[in-house]
Amino acid sequence: MKKNFLYLFLLLVTQSYFSSAQTYHILIKGGTVIDPKNNLNQVMDVGIFEGKIKKVAKDIDPKEARQVVDAKGMYVTPGLIDIHGHVFHGTQVNHYLSNGLVALPPDGFTFRVGVTTIVDAGGAGWDSFQEFKNNVIFNSKTRVLSFLNIVGQGMRGGNWEQDTSDMDPVMAASVALKNKNDVVGFKVAHFMGNDWKPVDNAVKAGKLAKMPVMVDFGGSTPPLPLEDLFMKHLRPGDIFTHAYTLLEGNVRETIVDESTQKVKPFAIEARKKGIVFDVGYGGASFNYSQAIPAIKAGFYPTTISTDLHTGSMNGSMKDMLSIMSKFYVMGMDLPSVIKASTWEPAKVIHRENLGHISENAIADVAIFSMRKGNFGFYDKTGFKMEGKEKLECELTVMGGKIVYDLNGIAKPIYSR
Numbered sequence: 001m002k003k004n005f006l007y008l009f010l011l012l013v014t015q016s017y018f019s020s021a022q023t024y025h026i027l028i029k030g031g032t033v034i035d036p037k038n039n040l041n042q043v044m045d046v047g048i049f050e051g052k053i054k055k056v057a058k059d060i061d062p063k064e065a066r067q068v069v070d071a072k073g074m075y076v077t078p079g080l081i082d083i084h085g086h087v088f089h090g091t092q093v094n095h096y097l098s099n100g101l102v103a104l105p106p107d108g109f110t111f112r113v114g115v116t117t118i119v120d121a122g123g124a125g126w127d128s129f130q131e132f133k134n135n136v137i138f139n140s141k142t143r144v145l146s147f148l149n150i151v152g153q154g155m156r157g158g159n160w161e162q163d164t165s166d167m168d169p170v171m172a173a174s175v176a177l178k179n180k181n182d183v184v185g186f187k188v189a190h191f192m193g194n195d196w197k198p199v200d201n202a203v204k205a206g207k208l209a210k211m212p213v214m215v216d217f218g219g220s221t222p223p224l225p226l227e228d229l230f231m232k233h234l235r236p237g238d239i240f241t242h243a244y245t246l247l248e249g250n251v252r253e254t255i256v257d258e259s260t261q262k263v264k265p266f267a268i269e270a271r272k273k274g275i276v277f278d279v280g281y282g283g284a285s286f287n288y289s290q291a292i293p294a295i296k297a298g299f300y301p302t303t304i305s306t307d308l309h310t311g312s313m314n315g316s317m318k319d320m321l322s323i324m325s326k327f328y329v330m331g332m333d334l335p336s337v338i339k340a341s342t343w344e345p346a347k348v349i350h351r352e353n354l355g356h357i358s359e360n361a362i363a364d365v366a367i368f369s370m371r372k373g374n375f376g377f378y379d380k381t382g383f384k385m386e387g388k389e390k391l392e393c394e395l396t397v398m399g400g401k402i403v404y405d406l407n408g409i410a411k412p413i414y415s416r
Contacts, residue, residue: 031071051400079116079364084305088123096157114366122187127152173208219251236274282307
């Protein structure tokens with residue numbers, strides 16, 4: 001009996017030693033690594049240890065890893081960064097996207113499409129941010145950041161978002177600076193009026209906190225000129241979201257002239273200035289009539305994002321991968337699509353520790369297959385493009401842990 005006990009004890013100690021001596025916790029083998037920051041687009045292995053990328057090399061011995069992921073025939077990318085979502089979910093009626101029923105809990109809609117970081121775009125304002133932090137940021141496995149609304153109440157909809165007296169740049173900057181780990185900038189949204197005050201107040205906050213501003217340009221009749229917004233009010237690094245939208249009623253100017261199908265010269269100049277053009281697809285904020293001629297002209301989005309909420313996810317938007325697939329079908333090459341969904345948004349929100357697969361970087365990684373078949377990609381008008389390929393998420397790693405595995409391609413599936 002004593003000999004059997006000693007044998008088992010030595011066996012456990014030996015197994016524990018070799019387990020702890022393993023070089024990698026996770027080894028991703030044989031996938032095509034697309035890492036725009038490091039100009040990688042080739043078959044490579046990726047070794048992960050203690051939450052960081054430890055090695056990227058041509059051939060790493062699988063015996064050195066606790067878990068091995070067979071990514072042959074798949075794409076391995078940095079974890080996706082969605083810089084325009086709405087995840088300040090709650091149970092309050094008449095609160096829209098600020099602790100309301102239209103926003104979504106992030107963990108249910110991120111990992112399954114390869115998103116490891118999502119930025120709530122203005123749901124929380126300077127007055128409601130602490131509630132957002134307590135309820136959502138602290139209780140989500142997804143990395144949740146915030147564009148703080150210049151309106152103190154955030155995106156409650158209706159009159160709350162039109163109240164210019166609640167647009168306080170000093171208070172907004174103060175809250176942002178006290179929460180620099182969570183706040184990446186400021187948001188202007190849904191203001192319906194012939195007034196630059198919301199934009200100018202947000203930019204004031206941006207200057208005080210040294211952070212960018214994201215503008216959802218609302219609307220007015222006649223529309224305020226986009227050229228003035230880009231060249232007179234925004235700074236390099238500020239973000240124009242819903243870049244490819246055409247709203248009914250002539251309330252917001254477009255970047256593509258619908259009659260000539262040409263990108264307007266001031267939009268090209270704005271890009272040279274450093275204005276960021278973000279997709280922000282949403283429920284009503286994307287039109288093929290804007291996007292197709294822009295993509296044909298090489299006017300690609302700086303960043304791809306969803307504007308995720310209950311309306312958009314059940315409309316033509318679907319999710320991050322659906323949008324990425326649309327831009328791929330429209331003619332963007334895959335590395336450019338990946339770049340606009342990883343490294344570019346990381347730079348825009350000044351989180352350069354994310355969005356790449358460099359050695360010693362945070363191990364946020366997504367693995368995608370390219371499904372073959374007959375697929376339809378439509379917009380809010382019903383215009384439809386057909387494609388033979390679309391991206392599908394196979395596995396997501398966040399902070400060195402597998403958080404989503406569609407088909408059990410990790411071996412063993414669960415690490416012990």
